[in-house]
Amino acid sequence: MALNLAEKQAIVAEVAEVAAKAYSAVAAEYRGLTVAQMDKLRVQARENNVYLRVVKNTLVQRAVEGTDFECMREGLTGPLVMAFSMEDPGSAARIIKDFVKENKLMEVKMISISGKLLAPSELDTLAQMPTYDQAISLLMAVMKAPVEKLTRTINEVPGKLVRTVAAIRDAKQAA
Structure with a gap:
C-alpha cells in the first residue's frame, strides 16, 4: 500500500x-522474522520506553537530518527496524540484544549514540550502560565512600585508646 505525501510527511515528522x-539508536535488519516475533519485540520495546518503528529508509534519512543520528544516513539500506532509546542510552540496545539471542535472523547493522556511529559489535557495550537510577546510585556510592572512611578513621582513635586502657587494666589485674 503506497503512502501519499501527507502520510509520508507525518511519518517523517x-x-x-x-x-x-x-539518547541512542539501533538499526537492525529483520529479514526472515515472523509477524509474531516482531509483535513480541514491539511489546518488549513499549514496556521499556523504546520507540521501535519499521519505516522506509528514505523517510528515516529525511527524519534524522539535523539530529545526532545523521551519521546513520548512509547505512540505511535493506529492511531495517529502528529502535530509539527514550529513557537511557542503553535501553534500545538491551532490547535488541535480548531479542537477537532468541532470534538469530535479526542482525544489528548500525548503532549511534551522541552523534557517533558505532560498530554492530559494540551492542553489548551499549547494552551494559547503566540506567539513570543505576548511575545515580553509583555516583552516590562514590561520593559517600570518603565520608564513611573519614568517619571510621576518626572513630578509630577513641576506640584504640579504650582498647589500650583495657589491655593495661587486664595486665595490672593479672600481675
Whole structure:
C-alpha cells in the first residue's frame, strides 16, 4: 500500500521528533522474522520506553537530518527496524540484544549514540550502560565512600585508646 505525501510527511515528522529526543539508536535488519516475533519485540520495546518503528529508509534519512543520528544516513539500506532509546542510552540496545539471542535472523547493522556511529559489535557495550537510577546510585556510592572512611578513621582513635586502657587494666589485674 503506497503512502501519499501527507502520510509520508507525518511519518517523517514523527520520527524526527523522536530522534531529536532520543539518547541512542539501533538499526537492525529483520529479514526472515515472523509477524509474531516482531509483535513480541514491539511489546518488549513499549514496556521499556523504546520507540521501535519499521519505516522506509528514505523517510528515516529525511527524519534524522539535523539530529545526532545523521551519521546513520548512509547505512540505511535493506529492511531495517529502528529502535530509539527514550529513557537511557542503553535501553534500545538491551532490547535488541535480548531479542537477537532468541532470534538469530535479526542482525544489528548500525548503532549511534551522541552523534557517533558505532560498530554492530559494540551492542553489548551499549547494552551494559547503566540506567539513570543505576548511575545515580553509583555516583552516590562514590561520593559517600570518603565520608564513611573519614568517619571510621576518626572513630578509630577513641576506640584504640579504650582498647589500650583495657589491655593495661587486664595486665595490672593479672600481675
